[in-house]
Amino acid sequence: MKQLIDYILQYGHLNEEQINFVIQRSKVISLQKDECFSQPGKIPRQVGFVLEGVFRGHYYTNDGEDVTRCFIGENSLMVDYVNFEAQTVATEYLQACTDAQLIVFSKQSWDELSEKIESWDNIKNKMVQLCMYQKSRTGPVVSQDATTRYLEFINNYPTLINRVPLTYIASYLGVTQQSLSRIRKNIH
Template sequence: MEELIEYILQFGNLNKQQIDLITSKVKKIELGKGEYFSEAGKIPRQVGFVMEGVVRGCYYNNKGEEITRCFIFENNLVVDYVNFEANTASAEYLQASTDCKLIVFSKQDWEELSHTIVGWDNIKNKMVQKCLYQKSRKSPVISQDATTRYLDFLKNYPTLTNRVALSHIASYLGVTQQSLSRIRKNIK
């Protein structure tokens, strides 16, 4: 819980009473590897904070291929915020790449904080901006060659290589698993 509070306090100041209110609104959940935090075709109903583990954002392209768009790991928010706010069905999945422990706010509780805590909207907006930035910024530049994309991946996600499936990393980089194996062998 301390990690969540530290995260929130990066974006604004709260007093003890406000912090106590926030912590009273959350519940802890666990997701097993492969389980979904939110699914395509369904309306996202919760905002999560990753305490332990890695969640990946993914979707299926028009050829039916699974594409990994981003990885979200410890001490970060996980939410399909655009669809969460708009109350519309998501086009992507948020799936546990590893076993995960999350702190979760229901939509009702998340919105209730806005009505109760002065300044919460400002803090919330900054947290959401960081979340959206992380999801968009980390996508590899397809115009780069595959080796450069992999090296950038190692720089952006230094701890993930041994934690998530190679198939997810290959999908994220836009290469086959065989190509990724060759690249990894050549740079060692």
């Protein structure tokens, strides 16, 4: 729980009573590798904070191609926020790439934080802006060559290279797994 509180306090001040209220409104859950936190056709019901593990935001094209849009690691807020707030169905997956542990807030608990903690909306807005920025960050620039895209990936996600399947990284980079293997062999 300390990780979450430290994260929240980066964005504003809460007193001890408010911190306890946040803790009381949350719960810890575990997801196994490949389980989804959110998926298309279902209304997102929770806001998550990643304690352990890695998630990916992805979708399928009309041709059935699996496209990874972003990765979400430890100490990050994770939510399909627009659909969560509007209570409308998601269009993308938020899927565990590894076994994971999260702290989650239900929609009701999340709303209660706004009702009971005066500064919560300001704190929440800052956290959500960062979350949405990370999720909306477009993948590598396709006009760059594949090696440059891979080097940029290593720079942006240095701890993920050995934690997520290469097929997800290839999907994120917009290359085949065979191309990624060649690129990695030439670099390392």
